[in-house]
Amino acid sequence: MPDQNNPNDALSGDSKAIVTNQDGVHEKLEQIVQKHLSHCFEKPFQQHTLTAFEALDEKVKAWGGDVILDACCGVGQSTRLLAKQNPNALVIGVDKSAHRVNRNVEEHFPVDIAGVTNFEIIRADLNDFYRLVAKANWPIAKHNILYPNPWPKAKHIQRRWHGAAVFPSIIQIGETIELRSNWRLYLEEFLIAAKLSGREGQITEIKLTQGDTPITPFEAKFINSGQQCWQLTIS
Template sequence: MNNDMQGDSKAIVSNQMGVHDKLEEIVKKHLAHRSRKPYQEHTLAAFEQVANRVAQHQGDIILDSCCGVGQSTRLLAKRNPDALVIGVDKSAHRLGKNDQELTEKTETSDIDNFMLVRADLNDLYRLIEQQDWLIKKHYILYPNPWPKSKHVQRRWHGSAVFPEIISIGETITLRSNWKLYLEEFLLAAELAGRKGTLTAVKDQLPLTPFEAKYQASGQQCWQLEIV
């Protein structure tokens, strides 16, 4: 059996029962004081590579953050043939994994409107915002949940780059099998002046290998769409 479809994924366990009691304080602090951390060289190089492709593209730009092996990037490119889909992950190993197998699985052998890039999103988000790119859709699918309460600032909505994240994309779509993660992100988004809707994922075709595993394990997956 394909490992992606084995129903052996465990549900997320957290010592946090509701929205983190420090979240509002953390988000407001980050909104008021932007990160000034120096950029990493490999991300600057990746940004230049992406910028060259963006400059040559005439249609919409879609950003697929934390794309892992790039299955979602390929599928989003297939669903949006006039857009350029940029898949970003920090792991070169994940990005280079099973390229031919994924191409066959997603039936995207003739799809060329996407690119996969290794970069640190903590830097890339800031670079994209500085250039004021018009990102039509921004996807963050099944990010690392960091479920322990003490790790709240490792979640995207608790991170120093949340102000840049929330400003990128006409719509921002997140998916997770931990509903609380999305409830927290929605609260953070509202503090930044944006609205969102939280619904159950009903797609028959999983966008990512993680989504396939969670569905096969009988776990409910959730989607938050920020507008």
């Protein structure tokens, strides 16, 4: 299974289907989500994330148009595409890896993005960044989580975003939340967690037509490997 946090895995070889030891939705999912919804996550903030957040806070609050959050953005292909597709929006890409956010992908970019400047890509720990965004009540119109690391082993349920302690902040952010994955069960679990917090959503197949650009290198890799990709849209 490729590591969705490793950009090299997205660019080489065939992608293997996800293998899990779960028979279906994790048996403790609802218990875990309810626990996190009823307890405040008080982990101390890391300084590099506080610094990154503070550098953007005034710009976001002063922005006159939509703000789009692109979480787990990796090398930032999705951030740049979203910025091109939404020229009146400020698109903020966030990833935990300094190597990924500083990697120059533009010379190999699948479409022309000359003149596209309405985006920021920063390094931050999303376990901290999400809480800061929720507390500051940033006006996020759309919140993307595209192809997160699936953590398919049952024992790793709390490493998936819907099983993490920060989930109550995640689900607050964005008028619309969009997740994509090549593992439908991940999206099914996230949808259950969203419903427990009072939000509804729908899972659909991703169908790219000729001329469509995959939004991330992983989406391109999965589709080229013959895998079905899925989208969860939460309103």
